[in-house]
Amino acid sequence: MASKNPPEINASSMADIAFLLLVFFLVTTTMDTDLGLMRKLPPPLPPQVEKPPPIKDRNVFVVLANANDQLLVEGELMDVKDLKEAAKEFIENPMNNETLPEKKPVQVDFFGEVMVSKQVISLQNDNGTSYDLYIQVQNELAAAYNELRNELAMDKFGVSYDKLVDDKQKAKVKAIRSIFPQRISEAEPKDVGGN
Amino acid sequence: MKGAHKFSKKGGKGNPTISTASLPDIVFMLLFFFMVTTVMREVDLKVVIVQPEATEVEKLDKKGLVDYIYIGSPSESDKFGTSSRIQLNDQFARVQDVGPFIEAKRAERDEAEVPLLTTSLKVDRETKMGIVTEVKQELRKVQALKLSYSTRERLN
Numbered sequence: 001m002a003s004k005n006p007p008e009i010n011a012s013s014m015a016d017i018a019f020l021l022l023v024f025f026l027v028t029t030t031m032d033t034d035l036g037l038m039r040k041l042p043p044p045l046p047p048q049v050e051k052p053p054p055i056k057d058r059n060v061f062v063v064l065a066n067a068n069d070q071l072l073v074e075g076e077l078m079d080v081k082d083l084k085e086a087a088k089e090f091i092e093n094p095m096n097n098e099t100l101p102e103k104k105p106v107q108v109d110f111f112g113e114v115m116v117s118k119q120v121i122s123l124q125n126d127n128g129t130s131y132d133l134y135i136q137v138q139n140e141l142a143a144a145y146n147e148l149r150n151e152l153a154m155d156k157f158g159v160s161y162d163k164l165v166d167d168k169q170k171a172k173v174k175a176i177r178s179i180f181p182q183r184i185s186e187a188e189p190k191d192v193g194g195n
Numbered sequence: 196m197k198g199a200h201k202f203s204k205k206g207g208k209g210n211p212t213i214s215t216a217s218l219p220d221i222v223f224m225l226l227f228f229f230m231v232t233t234v235m236r237e238v239d240l241k242v243v244i245v246q247p248e249a250t251e252v253e254k255l256d257k258k259g260l261v262d263y264i265y266i267g268s269p270s271e272s273d274k275f276g277t278s279s280r281i282q283l284n285d286q287f288a289r290v291q292d293v294g295p296f297i298e299a300k301r302a303e304r305d306e307a308e309v310p311l312l313t314t315s316l317k318v319d320r321e322t323k324m325g326i327v328t329e330v331k332q333e334l335r336k337v338q339a340l341k342l343s344y345s346t347r348e349r350l351n
Contacts, residue, residue, distance in 0.1 A: 011219065018222035025226060029233035034255035036315060036343035044335045127325030131318050132247045134327070135344055139249040146251055 037138055042186075059101045061090045061121045063137060067128030071137070080136045087144035091119050091180060109175045110156065116179055124187040138184075145182045152176055234258055241275075242267035242282050247320040248349035255343050260311050262300045262339075264293065266326060267319035279322045281330065290326070293333040313341040 063083070064072040071078045073086055093100035103115040121141055125134055146161065153161040153176055164172050244267040255261060265282040269275035281288045283296045301309050314334060318327055334342065 012215070014219035015215065015222055018219050018226055022222055022226045022229065025229045025233065029229065029235055034258070034261070034315060034343070034345060035252040035348050036255055036345040037249055037251065038253050038255075038313075039342045039344065041331060041335050041340040041342055043338065043340060125324050125328075127323060127328065129324040130320065131322040131324060131327055132320035134324055135247040135249055135320075135346060138344065139251050139346075142251040 037135065037142065039138070039184075055118075055120055056102070058099055059118045059120055061087060061119065063121065063123045063141075065123075065125040065129045065133055065137060067126045069130055069133045071133075080133070080140060083137065083140040084144045084147070087121065087141055088148055090121075091117065091144060092148055093117050093119075106178065108178050109171060111175060111179065114179055116181075120183045120185055122185050122187060141184055142182070145180055148180045149176050152179060238263070238265075238282075238285050240265060240282070241270060241285075241287065242280055242319070243270045244317050244319045245321070246317065246345055246347045249344075249346040250349050252346055252348050253343075255313065255315060255345075257311070260304075260308060261313050261315050261343075262297065263315050263317055264296075264330060265317045266322055266330065267317075268321070279319070279326050281326070290329045290333055293330055294337045297334065297337045297339045311341075312339065313343055314339050315343045315345050317345040 062072075062074055066072070071080060071083065073083060074090075078086065090100055093103065096103070101117040101119040103117045105113050106116045108114050108116075123137065123141070125137075149161040153159060153164055153172070156176075157164065157172060161173070161176055164176070242265050244265060266279055267282075268277050269280055269287075275287070281290065281293070283292060288296065297314070301312065304312070316327070316330070331342070334340070
């Protein structure tokens with residue numbers, strides 16, 4: 001017959017075991033969330049493809065980066081920190097300037113007929129360009145689009161574009177995106193300018 | 196003896212001992228917190244990666260649907276040299292290995308999830324764009340078009 005009071009199991013080592021497990025998980029896991037610039041690559045070109053119709057020069061914003069990490073924007077040397085403002089002015093073309101992109105009327109929900117510019121940003125880098133500069137350029141261009149979208153969203157809906165995205169207001173986000181579509185085209189790389 | 200006296204239960208002055216019975220519970224609570232909030236480290240890095248900084252970053256969620264490609268100079272530079280190398284899983288790889296790597300990752304997963312797969316490029320800031328572009332071309336060839344350039348967030 002079993003005794004009436006079974007001997008108590010000593011639980012004092014339980015804490016040690018738990019600590020051991022805890023330390024194991026602390027060491028083998030990471031907590032950092034992954035952040036990054038999301039981009040979509042163009043699908044590979046079919047071998048026999050007809051040339052796309054040429055885009056007018058005034059509609060293209062050319063950004064070149066060379067192996068010395070210098071930027072040539074629309075034929076002029078530029079610092080990365082000025083790129084955002086230049087891109088914003090190009091995309092928006094507020095004064096309907098002759099040298100900046102053309103606009104065509106488009107029907108957009110919430111807004112009615114809007115003049116949307118036919119802008120395209122063309123980015124070309126050298127094989128020797130540093131990844132850091134590449135990311136800075138991508139970042140500044142994305143910032144230009146985001147700022148324009150934010151300004152528009154504030155004007156129209158009274159909230160920022162980021163907030164619309166967070167709140168999953170898909171129709172409004174889509175409307176704003178169709179007014180300022182992000183068109184960044186990356187040319188095939190060139191190997192010029194040394195190492 | 197004075198020291199022994201300190202720990203004895205029947206101490207004359209009667210210092211009550213603090214019960215440690217709840218200590219395991221507390222530690223287990225911490226343990227579960229860490230188990231839930233963290234993820235397993237993906238791989239051991241063989242390359243040094245200092246990520247560039249950016250402001251317009253987006254969070255990469257659904258970690259299960261992300262494949263990582265690391266590019267940087269080897270951390271054991273006396274053994275592997277200093278030129279930038281690609282790391283897939285736990286080993287160095289060549290550019291032409293990127294396509295098969297993505298295909299293999301796809302085969303592991305459910306077919307319905309394949310269009311949602313994202314490739315995260317973790318690239319050192321000093322890397323030259325040549326190797327990055329080659330990897331991007333490989334990704335295009337295998338139709339892995341969703342891409343995330345991994346960066347740190349710059350705080351203004």
